[in-house]
Every structure is written in C-alpha cells, then in structure tokens.
Amino acid sequence: MSQEPTTLSTADAPQGDVDEHEGRMARPRRAAPADAIRPTRAEVNLAALRQNLRAIERRLGPSRPEVWGVLKADAYGHGAPAVARTLERAGIAGLCVALLEEGIELREAGIRIPILVMGGYYGHHHRGLEEALARDLTPVVYHVDQVQHLSRWVRARGTHAAAVHLKIDTGMSRLGARPDEFEALIAAVASTPEVKMQGLMSHLACADGADVAPTRDQIEKFSSAVAATRRIGLEPGTLHMANSAGMLRFPAARFDAVRPGLALYGLSPLASDEIQRDLVPALRVRTEIVALRDIEAGEAVGYGHTFRATSRRRIATIPVGYADGFPRALSGKASVLVRGKRAPLAGIVSMDLAAVDVTDVPGAALGDEVVVLGAQEGPLGRDVVSADELASLTGAISWEILTHISRRVPRFYREP
Numbered sequence: 244m245s246q247e248p249t250t251l252s253t254a255d256a257p258q259g260d261v262d263e264h265e266g267r268m269a270r271p272r273r274a275a276p277a278d279a280i281r282p283t284r285a286e287v288n289l290a291a292l293r294q295n296l297r298a299i300e301r302r303l304g305p306s307r308p309e310v311w312g313v314l315k316a317d318a319y320g321h322g323a324p325a326v327a328r329t330l331e332r333a334g335i336a337g338l339c340v341a342l343l344e345e346g347i348e349l350r351e352a353g354i355r356i357p358i359l360v361m362g363g364y365y366g367h368h369h370r371g372l373e374e375a376l377a378r379d380l381t382p383v384v385y386h387v388d389q390v391q392h393l394s395r396w397v398r399a400r401g402t403h404a405a406a407v408h409l410k411i412d413t414g415m416s417r418l419g420a421r422p423d424e425f426e427a428l429i430a431a432v433a434s435t436p437e438v439k440m441q442g443l444m445s446h447l448a449c450a451d452g453a454d455v456a457p458t459r460d461q462i463e464k465f466s467s468a469v470a471a472t473r474r475i476g477l478e479p480g481t482l483h484m485a486n487s488a489g490m491l492r493f494p495a496a497r498f499d500a501v502r503p504g505l506a507l508y509g510l511s512p513l514a515s516d517e518i519q520r521d522l523v524p525a526l527r528v529r530t531e532i533v534a535l536r537d538i539e540a541g542e543a544v545g546y547g548h549t550f551r552a553t554s555r556r557r558i559a560t561i562p563v564g565y566a567d568g569f570p571r572a573l574s575g576k577a578s579v580l581v582r583g584k585r586a587p588l589a590g591i592v593s594m595d596l597a598a599v600d601v602t603d604v605p606g607a608a609l610g611d612e613v614v615v616l617g618a619q620e621g622p623l624g625r626d627v628v629s630a631d632e633l634a635s636l637t638g639a640i641s642w643e644i645l646t647h648i649s650r651r652v653p654r655f656y657r658e659p
C-alpha cells in the first residue's frame with residue numbers, strides 16, 4: 244500500500260476496505276486525511292455502470308455495433324481507472340478519452356482493452372504521437388503531417404505499422420480533416436505502409452437537438468468519406484460517429500461502433516427517451532449536517548445576508564460548497580435531501596459550506612445524511628435530485644454538473 248507516512252489511521256485503510264455503515268465500499272487510495280474526516284463524498288455505484296452498458300446493448304439490438312465507452316474528464320467525474328476496470332470486466336469493446344494524458348492514466352491503471360485518444364493534438368512536433376504508440380494507445384489523426392511523422396517514427400524504430408483512426412469533420416467544425424482535405428489524407432495513408440487505418444470517426448453536433456437535418460447531413464457526409472476511402476482501395480476499419488444521443492436517436496449513425504458517454508453514467512441526453520427507465524445514475528454526492536441552529540425572524544444567513552428569516556427557522560450547515568463543484572448559481576434555487584425529503588438552500592452557497600432550511604424536516608439532527616446529487620430514502624420518503632435538475636436551475640448541462648465535482652470530493656466505490 245501507500246509508502247507515504249501518515250499520522251491518521253483513517254487514511255491507512257487498505258483498498259477494498261469494508262465500511263460497516265455503508266455496505267461494501269472500496270476506499271480510494273488517494274483519499275487524503277482531510278477527505279476522510281469530512282463526510283462529503285461522491286459514491287459511485289459500479290453495478291450501475293454495468294447495468295447501463297447492458298441497457299445500451301439491449302437498445303442496440305441483435306446486429307449490434309461495438310460499444311466504446313467515453314471516459315474523458317476522469318470518466319465524467321466518476322474516476323476513470325475504476326470505471327475502466329468495471330467496463331473492461333463487463334466486456335466492453337474499447338474506451339475513448341480526449342487527452343493523451345487520460346489514455347496514459349488508464350494504461351498505468353492496468354487497462355488492456357483498446358483505448359482511442361480522440362483529441363487529435365499531440366504537442367510540438369507531434370511528440371505525443373510517439374508516446375501514444377509506446378503506450379499502446381490508438382491515436383486519432385487528421386493531418387498529412389501526422390501521418391508522415393508516424394511513418395518516419397515507425398521506420399526509425401523498425402516497429403510494426405502504427406494503427407490509427409482518422410477523423411473527418413462532417414459539421415462540428417472543430418477537429419478533423421475537412422471534406423476537401425480528406426482525399427489528400429487518405430491518399431497519404433494509402434501510400435504509407437507504416438501507418439494502418441484502423442478506423443474512421445466523426446462527431447455529431449446536434450444529435451440531441453429538435454432539428455434532425457444537421458445530423459442527417461453529417462451522416463451523409465460521413466458515408467461519402469467512407470465510400471471515398473474504399474474507392475481508393477483503402478479499408479477504413481471501424482466506423483463510428485455516434486455519441487449517446489446519436490446512438491439512441493439515429494440508428495443510421497451507429498455504423499460499426501457507438502461512443503456513449505453520458506448514457507453509460509446513467510443519464511439520458513434525451514428527456515423523452517424510454518431508455519431513461521433502464522438507466523441508473525451511477526454517482527451520488529452525499530454529506531452530513533455538521534451544524535444546526537435556530538434563527539429568529541429578522542436574522543439572516545450567509546454572505547451578503549441574501550436569506551432573511553421571516554419567522555423562526557432551523558438552519559442546517561453542510562460542508563459542501565462551490566469549490567466542491569456545487570454551483571454558487573444554485574443559491575436560493577436548489578433543494579437537497581434530508582431524511583428522504585427536500586429542503587431548500589438558505590442564502591449563498593459559499594466555497595466550503597452551504598446552509599439548508601430544515602424547518603420543515605421534522606427530526607433533522609446533527610450527523611444526518613444530506614444528498615446534494617442523487618437519490619435518498621429516509622423516514623420521510625424517497626426523492627431524487629438529478630444532474631438534469633441542477634443543470635436546469637443554473638443554465639448548465641448535466642455533463643457540466645458531473646465533470647465539475649471537484650478533486651476535493653473523494654470518490655467511494657460501491658459494489659452492491
């Protein structure tokens with residue numbers, strides 16, 4: 244285990260430690276002593292990830308494309324190594340990350356299935372391409388330059404051909420070869436035996452939008468690129484362009500593989516899609532009441548005194564703030580769950596703390612669990628605060644709520 248000296252026994256808990264109060268919970272090694280004391284943590288339900296993968300597979304039907312799970316941004320805040328290990332064991336075909344660094348982290352965690360680095364930029368002189376290959380990561384490339392660099396590197400090393408996926412920009416206008424650059428790109432690959440085209444990808448811009456025309460257009464452009472590739476005698480390999488929304492809504496966008504992120508974590512990008520019933524949000528953020536006070540009419544709460552009591556109120560303090568990724572913009576808008584019942588925030592969310600008006604939560608006491616994201620069952624009922632709900636209160640999107648949960652919130656893994 245950790246070689247680092249520590250004076251605090253709670254930080255010494257071995258991996259896979261069993262917390263009697265919480266069921267089976269693997270304590271992450273990176274939990275610092277301070278994390279271990281504060282009751283605020285993100286609980287990640289690994290079984291939910293498997294369940295979501297199965298729900299996606301069922302939806303894809305019998306002739307199903309491969310599923311390549313998207314684990315960028317620390318697996319949407321869930322902790323990439325643990326998510327990768329779970330999905331690898333569940334038989335997922337491959338993983339996708341945005342950054343080379345993210346791919347390296349997964350290889351260092353012992354992940355062996357294919358990992359696609361989608362970002363497509365590799366630093367000065369494309370040095371990152373070499374690192375990607377050395378780590379057995381599959382780089383996405385879209386410049387003739389990158390192909391030539393790989394070719395020189397493979398020749399210099401005398402290694403086998405570098406496997407890459409190419410990316411075409413079909414309408415996002417961010418990354419990838421433009422359609423008019425694509426012919427030159429595939430011509431370069433076709434004449435470069437040191438580089439093997441193993442896949443072709445694109446990315447959808449509007450798959451969750453009301454208008455389906457942009458997506459249809461992207462699918463068409465992608466299909467043309469596939470045809471152009473085959474025309475020059477190059478086999479494009481695995482074809483993929485669908486994110487969660489594309490995969491759910493556009494069967495024609497599924498091709499050989501789909502790249503869900505959000506749906507794997509148990510959230511649907513489409514409010515009306517029936518898959519919502521089968522998805523289980525894998526992450527929940529909980530804390531506890533650390534202080535409790537009664538204030539009189541006329542007294543105020545928090546910075547700027549934005550909440551002023553008009554009658555006697557009971558105020559609970561929770562150790563969660565905007566530095567944990569609980570947006571300040573939720574002040575005066577969001578509710579949290581206490582004893583299975585909603586209770587509104589009181590005053591401004593500060594960096595480390597927030598206040599909750601628990602006047603209408605009978606029995607609320609010091610040490611009670613408070614859920615700021617996810618489900619809670621308690622003596623007063625059962626309720627859920629979804630990432631969608633928090634997002635809609637602040638003008639954010641659920642992806643943003645998940646990825647903003649900060650490093651200060653330790654992730655605990657649950658295998659029910």
Ligand SMILES: *Cc1c(COP(=O)(O)O)cnc(C)c1O
Nearest residue numbers: 313361446486487502503504505
């Ligand atoms: C993030 C991302 C995805 C996954 O998107 P979701 O909407 O979370 O399913 C797929 N492909 C690429 C290129 C991405 O950047």
